[in-house]
Amino acid sequence: MPGAGTDSTKPWSEGGPVVILVEPQLGENIGSAARAMGNFGLSRLRLVNPREGWPNPKAVTFASGADRILENAELFPDVRAAVADLNFVAATTARDRAMAKPVLGADAMAGQIAGRLAAGEGCGLLFGRERTGLYTEEVSLADAILTLPVNPAFASLNLGMAVAIIGYEWFKLASQGALPFAPPDRSPLADKGDLFAFFDHVERELEAAHFFRSPEKKPSTIRNIRNIFHRVGLTRQDIATLHGMVVALVEGREGRARRQAAKAARVATRAPEPAAEPGEGAP
Incomplete structure (x- = not known):
């Protein structure tokens, strides 16, 4: 729905888990991720050592109005520092890491995170680099693995797309699936x-x-x-x-x-x- 749903008069959804982008390579992808966050009620962004530095004007362009997310983004030198204050972290990956960790889809992960947030825990979603994803050592710092049912022969997702899919499952749960508008009331049926x-x-x-x-x-x-x-x-x-x-x-x-x-x-x-x-x- 490009260009069809922005309304500055409506309240901005806040909260949800923290989105952590690890060494993102392009400002365009950071902006696309921020736009997806804004679409689905995720407001807290953390950046780990972005390759092109920060702030990045290309990120602003691709955020398409989600400027407040970029303006409030926090910068960290490494993954350990970025997750140190969180109680639960899910690492996103399309590859089997052979680790003894829970492996959940986006919908199940959304449910678990919702319960933890309600209990006052800090939760984060860890996204890796565009080219290589998360390193195994970084995945080992997480409590669970989040993956998606994708084509195993072509499983790599664009960074912004990955954030959008997971954000969608989060917001669908958080909003109880409420659609942004409903059809107008119809005239009574003819007798x-x-x-x-x-x-x-x-x-x-x-x-x-x-x-x-x-x-x-x-x-x-x-x-x-x-x-x-x-x-x-x-x-x-x-x-x-x-x-x-x-x-x-x-x-x-x-x-x-x-x-x-x-x-x-x-x-x-x-x-x-x-x-x-x-x-x-x-x-």
């Missing part, structure tokens, strides 16, 4: 009396327009037309609109017929063409 009146109206005008060319097929045609409208689940407003459409079609046809008859009469009597009245369309 059978409303439908029958419309059927009478449309069938009467179809008869006048010689729609039913075959008397033998007329009953089945009428049934088919009624079944079409029965399947739709029409509201009272829908019925009113359909009545208006039929009236407009009939009046338009009759108006054209009257104008054509008047023109023919004028031609027959060689009467001069009168000036068109204001608002009257051409014949």
Whole structure:
């Protein structure tokens, strides 16, 4: 939904686990990760020794308005320092590290982190370098491994994409899956009396327009037309609109017929063409 959902009048979601990017190589990827964080209610960003230094103007560009996350980002020299004040850390990786640690998907990890945060614990999500990911030693500092069901032949994700997928699972849980908007309230459903009146109206005008060319097929045609409208689940407003459409079609046809008859009469009597009245369309 690019460019379709930014509203500065609404409150900014805060909280969630800390996102820790370990030696990110490109400012663009830091910005993309910050944008994904903003999308899914993650507000705390920590950077471990970013390759291009910090701050980075490219990160601001790719954050697309998530500036507050970048402005509040914390800088650390290594992973140990970045996680020292946290109680629970999950390391993201697509590779089997053969470690005796819990291995969870993003949805299960979101549930575990939610419980820990509710208990007052500090939690973090550890993301590795774009090219090599996390080193085994860094994974060993975590309490659990977070991985995703990806194609094993092509498991490497873009850094911002990885943050977005995991952030989505977090925010879906934290918001209880609430969507940002709902369809507007509909007009009450039409009752059978409303439908029958419309059927009478449309069938009467179809008869006048010689729609039913075959008397033998007329009953089945009428049934088919009624079944079409029965399947739709029409509201009272829908019925009113359909009545208006039929009236407009009939009046338009009759108006054209009257104008054509008047023109023919004028031609027959060689009467001069009168000036068109204001608002009257051409014949």
